[in-house]
Each structure stands twice: as structure tokens, then as C-alpha cells.
Amino acid sequence: MVITMEIKKEFAKYASLNILGIVGMSCYILADTYFISKAQGTLGIAALNLVLPVYDVIYGIGDMIGIGSVIRYSILKTKNKTEADSYLFNALVFATICGLMFSVIGLFATEPFLQFLGADDAVMAAGKEYTRIFMLFGPIFMWNLAANAYCRNDGAPIVAMMSTLISSLFNIVFDYVLMFPFGMGMKGAALATALSPVLGILICMIHFLSKKNHVKLKICRPSFKRLLSSCQVGIPAFVAHVSAGVVTMTFNYIILSISGNTAVAAYGIIANIALVAVAVFNGIANGSQPLISRDYGLGKDENIHILKRLSFIMALVLAVVLYVVIFIGTDTFIAVFNSESNQELYRYAHLGIRLYFIGILFSGVNIVGASFFSATNEAKNASIISLLRGFILIVLFALILSKLLGIIGIWLSYAVGEAVTTGVMILLFMLSKRKALIGDKV
Numbered sequence: 032m033v034i035t036m037e038i039k040k041e042f043a044k045y046a047s048l049n050i051l052g053i054v055g056m057s058c059y060i061l062a063d064t065y066f067i068s069k070a071q072g073t074l075g076i077a078a079l080n081l082v083l084p085v086y087d088v089i090y091g092i093g094d095m096i097g098i099g100s101v102i103r104y105s106i107l108k109t110k111n112k113t114e115a116d117s118y119l120f121n122a123l124v125f126a127t128i129c130g131l132m133f134s135v136i137g138l139f140a141t142e143p144f145l146q147f148l149g150a151d152d153a154v155m156a157a158g159k160e161y162t163r164i165f166m167l168f169g170p171i172f173m174w175n176l177a178a179n180a181y182c183r184n185d186g187a188p189i190v191a192m193m194s195t196l197i198s199s200l201f202n203i204v205f206d207y208v209l210m211f212p213f214g215m216g217m218k219g220a221a222l223a224t225a226l227s228p229v230l231g232i233l234i235c236m237i238h239f240l241s242k243k244n245h246v247k248l249k250i251c252r253p254s255f256k257r258l259l260s261s262c263q264v265g266i267p268a269f270v271a272h273v274s275a276g277v278v279t280m281t282f283n284y285i286i287l288s289i290s291g292n293t294a295v296a297a298y299g300i301i302a303n304i305a306l307v308a309v310a311v312f313n314g315i316a317n318g319s320q321p322l323i324s325r326d327y328g329l330g331k332d333e334n335i336h337i338l339k340r341l342s343f344i345m346a347l348v349l350a351v352v353l354y355v356v357i358f359i360g361t362d363t364f365i366a367v368f369n370s371e372s373n374q375e376l377y378r379y380a381h382l383g384i385r386l387y388f389i390g391i392l393f394s395g396v397n398i399v400g401a402s403f404f405s406a407t408n409e410a411k412n413a414s415i416i417s418l419l420r421g422f423i424l425i426v427l428f429a430l431i432l433s434k435l436l437g438i439i440g441i442w443l444s445y446a447v448g449e450a451v452t453t454g455v456m457i458l459l460f461m462l463s464k465r466k467a468l469i470g471d472k473v
Contacts, residue, residue: 042341049191077292078157093173101181120248133169137165171232186245197231290379316401323335323338393450429441
């Protein structure tokens with residue numbers, strides 16, 4: 032009983048701190064959208080929505096490398112394996128390489144890249160400088176994610192939370208300062224976003240330079256084997272970010288062909304609200320991961336069972352609460368971003384919000400389930416869930432339902448894809464449990 036209460040307290044602490052941190056980090060995207068809507072109107076929102084997938088990919092790769100490496104680190108550390116200390120340096124090296132690829136595109140190929148994303152001349156003019164500036168900081172974003180993951184897994188969830196919250200607050204404040212008093216427009220929004228992870232890294236250094244730090248930066252030859260090993264269990268973290276980007280790109284292309292820039296702007300409102308809603312579930316997943324990985328390494332099966340149950344219960348309860356809040360506050364959310372009181376934008380967004388967010392009733396348990404598989408070294412099952420919900424089913428249903436139902440089909444495809452994924456996940460848990468029982472008998 033005492034052990035059960037300790038586990039529940041640990042879970043409550045880690046999950047709540049991570050939800051606060053990740054939601055705080057997501058809120059600066061909302062701040063960008065709000066201030067850009069004031070400064071640039073509908074075209075500004077459309078431009079931001081077109082480049083959001085790039086942001087998602089940068090964060091997805093950074094989290095896949097950072098969280099994936101820290102899962103391997105945590106499991107090996109509990110088994111006193113010296114190889115564990117090689118994972119942080121390895122993660123930083125490959126995060127730098129990946130981040131520099133985005134920097135090169137931002138520096139030399141911004142316009143072709145935006146054209147590839149679907150920007151017309153008007154949207155290009157509004158979003159070109161924003162895209163160039165934040166892509167130049169690709170490596171910094173990825174270092175920040177790795178630093179935060181290791182800080183959180185090294186018993187410092189409060190420092191990790193403060194890192195994300197303070198850097199997000201910095202971004203929101205300087206969004207306003209640079210865009211309006213300094214008159215920098217979208218350049219200012221991009222600069223505030225790009226500088227915020229620098230502050231996040233500095234805050235994480237408070238832990239790494241303290242006596243409580245147990246993480247070693249062991250300089251060694253970069254290893255593709257360690258990278259692949261990390262990425263295997265980091266796929267759910269990757270898909271949690273990148274799925275939003277893939278869905279956004281797919282929806283943008285389809286919506287542009289059906290209804291044009293105003294409907295894309297309406298989806299921009301939906302995508303930004305979704306970013307915060309999904310961050311809640313990522314917070315639960317990231318909060319439980321260090322505890323599950325630790326107990327998995329130590330062979331504490333009862334603790335793992337308790338943590339799994341608590342994670343799913345929290346995800347379901349918060350999903351219901353979020354949908355009720357979003358449904359009731361639909362008009363309020365639209366008004367925040369519809370500074371021009373565009374009635375066409377209102378009509379698209381009103382229906383879209385209420386249909387699209389049915390999907391969070393399923394996405395929460397899918398994110399938590401994929402993270403659980405990953406934290407317990409079941410990379411195959413984690414990959415199946417992540418790929419189904421992030422790429423395959425939602426994109427497939429978007430293409431099919433848009434042909435059958437038009438824009439309504441687009442709004443419903445997210446919910447249908449997540450619901451089918453939940454069914455697959457339940458089946459995988461049943462098969463995993465059966466396999467474990469057979470193994471015990473043998």
C-alpha cells in the first residue's frame with residue numbers, strides 16, 4: 032500500500048509538471064498566431080499555418096533523438112551499464128547535424144520551400160522572413176529538447192518545467208515587444224520564437240552544473256547504432272510532433288483545392304488549439320516515461336501496471352474535459368484569432384472546431400499507449416500505433432472523406448483515424464499480454 036501511494040505521488044508530480052511545461056511551450060504558438068492575426072490578418076494566419084509543419088518536423092526529430100536516447104540511457108543506467116553515458120553526446124551530435132539541414136534550407140531556399148508547402152504570392156510575402164529566421168535556429172531547438180529530456184529523467188522535473196515555462200513566457204512577451212513597439216511584424220515573432228530555446232537550455236544548465244546532476248557528457252565517436260537504437264523507441268515522440276505537421280500539410284493541400292485561403296486560415300485556428308490540446312497528452316506521456324523506463328529496467332512489473340492504469344485514466348478524464356471546454360468556448364476561441372471579424376472564416380472554423388476535436392477523445396489514449404510501449408522497450412508496437420495515428424489512417428481518411436463530404440469530411444477525418452487507431456492499440460495490448468502469459472508458462 033505504501034509503495035502504491037509513492038508511485039501515485041511520483042506519477043502525479045511528473046505528469047502535472049510535464050503537462051504544465053509542454054502546454055506552456057505550446058502556448059507560444061498560440062501567442063504567435065494571436066499577434067500575427069492582429070498585425071497581418073487572415074494572410075498572416077494562413078502563412079503561419081503553412082509553416083507550422085516545419086516547426087513540427089524540427090521538434091519531432093529533436094524529440095525522437097532526445098527522448099529516444101534518454102529512454103535507452105535510463106534503462107541502461109538502472110542496470111549499471113557504462114555505455115549509458117555515451118548517449119547524451121551522441122544525441123547532441125546528430126541533433127546538430129539534423130538541425131543544420133534546416134538552417135541551410137532557411138538560409139538559401141526559403142521561397143522554393145514555401146512554394147512546395149503551397150504558398151501563393153500573397154502568403155509568400157507574409158511568411159518568407161518568419162520562415163527563414165526560425166529555420167536558422169534548427170540546431171538550438173533540438174539541443175533544447177535533448178537538454179530538457181535528460182534534465183527531466185535525471186530527477187529534476189521542476190527544472191525541466193521551469194525551462195519550458197520561462198522560455199515560453201519570454202517568447203510571448205517578446206512576440207509583442209518586437210512585433211508592435213519595435214514594428215518588426217512577423218520578423219519579430221520569428222526572432223522571439225527562435226531565441227526562446229536558448230533561454231530553455233540555460234535554465235536546464237542550472238541542474239547539469241549542480242551537485243544533484245548524475246548525467247555525464249562523455250565525449251565519444253558518434254555512433255549510428257546508438258542513434259538507430261534511440262530512434263526506435265523515440266518514434267512515438269517523433270510522430271507526436273510530426274503527425275501534426277503531416278496532417279496540417281495534407282489538410283492544407285486539400286482545403287486549398289476545395290475552399291481557398293480563408294478555409295486554410297480557419298484550419299490554422301483549429302491546428303493551433305489542437306497543438307495545446309495534444310500537448311496535454313504529450314505531458315502525461317513524457318511525465319510517466321521516466322518512471323516506467325526506470326521500473327522496467329528494475330523489473331518492477333507491479334509498478335509498471337499502476338503507472339499504465341494511471342496514465343490512461345488521466346488521459347481519458349482530461350480528454351472529456353478538454354472537449355467540453357472547446358465545445359462550449361468555440362466562438363470565444365474563434366473571436367481571439369478573427370481580428371477582422373471575417374464571417375466566412377467564422378463559419379468554417381465554428382463547424383470545424385466542433386467536429387475535428389471529437390478526435391481528442393481517442394488521441395489522448397493513443398499517445399499514452401504508444402509512449403508506454405516505447406518506455407517498456409516494445410518499439411514495434413509503439414511504431415505501429417504512432418504511424419497509424421500520425422500518418423497512415425488520418426491522411427487516408429482525409430483523402431477519402433473529403434471526396435465524399437467535402438470540407439465536413441476533412442473535419443471528421445481526424446476523429447475517424449484516431450478511433451480506428453484506438454481499436455488497433457487495444458488489440459496490440461491484448462496480444463502483448465497474451466505473449467507475456469505464454470512466456471511465464473514456458
